[in-house]
Amino acid sequence: RKEVEQDPGPFNVPEGATVAFNCTYSNSASQSFFWYRQDCRKEPKLLMSVYSSGNEDGRFTAQLNRASQYISLLIRDSKLSDSATYLCVVNGRGGADGLTFGKGTHLIIQP
Amino acid sequence: DAGVTQSPTHLIKTRGQHVTLRCSPISGHKSVSWYQQVLGQGPQFIFQYYEKEERGRGNFPDRFSARQFPNYSSELNVNALLLGDSALYLCASSPPGGRVADTQYFGPGTRLTVL
Numbered sequence: 300r301k302e303v304e305q306d307p308g309p310f311n312v313p314e315g316a317t318v319a320f321n322c323t324y325s326n327s328a329s330q331s332f333f334w335y336r337q338d339c340r341k342e343p344k345l346l347m348s349v350y351s352s353g354n355e356d357g358r359f360t361a362q363l364n365r366a367s368q369y370i371s372l373l374i375r376d377s378k379l380s381d382s383a384t385y386l387c388v389v390n391g392r393g394g395a396d397g398l399t400f401g402k403g404t405h406l407i408i409q410p
Numbered sequence: 411d412a413g414v415t416q417s418p419t420h421l422i423k424t425r426g427q428h429v430t431l432r433c434s435p436i437s438g439h440k441s442v443s444w445y446q447q448v449l450g451q452g453p454q455f456i457f458q459y460y461e462k463e464e465r466g467r468g469n470f471p472d473r474f475s476a477r478q479f480p481n482y483s484s485e486l487n488v489n490a491l492l493l494g495d496s497a498l499y500l501c502a503s504s505p506p507g508g509r510v511a512d513t514q515y516f517g518p519g520t521r522l523t524v525l
Contacts, residue, residue, distance in 0.1 A: 397455025
């Protein structure tokens with residue numbers, strides 16, 4: 300079983316729609332959780348941290364379910380500029396194992 | 411404030427050669443991590459350094475080595491390059507202390523092509 304699993308997509312979504320991504324992780328000892336966004340041939344950029352109580356930032360909401368080892372990202376009122384690859388990321392032993400990335404979910408917002 | 415910087419941006423090498431990649435962290439960050447990202451995959455962890463000490467190592471062969479300098483900048487060295495080493499090499503830095511130390515900020519990467 301892969302450590303962090305995501306649906307690679309692509310998700311083709313009309314502008315203004317709501318879209319949700321999920322990811323599962325295998326290491327129950329994981330301590331921190333993140334969503335990163337990566338544009339084509341660019342570096343990953345931190346979108347949101349996700350802690351036990353979840354997190355909301357404008358149009359973006361992230362949720363964590365530790366019991367099911369499941370993380371979600373919801374994007375409301377999607378914009379053309381939201382088109383990117385969204386990487387689900389977990390951190391194990393406080394950094395000593397580095398971040399573990401999923402392969403990413405490719406999102407395409409259509410006008 | 412300047413973000414993480416990396417040099418060079420692009421590099422072309424041939425099999426068997428050696429390469430050195432460089433990274434400067436965000437000012438005030440003492441931890442630097444290196445990742446390899448091949449096309450179509452998420453980044454894979456190579457090393458983490460904190461205060462010049464290696465804190466963690468991923469599943470990479472001994473051809474990969476790194477070090478961190480007193481000013482917290484870092485070098486990644488790869489010996490005896492293979493075609494499969496062609497990738498985007500990303501450096502990330504983390505702020506010191508507490509929960510935020512888990513958060514990593516990435517530089518623009520060095521794109522290495524091995525011919």
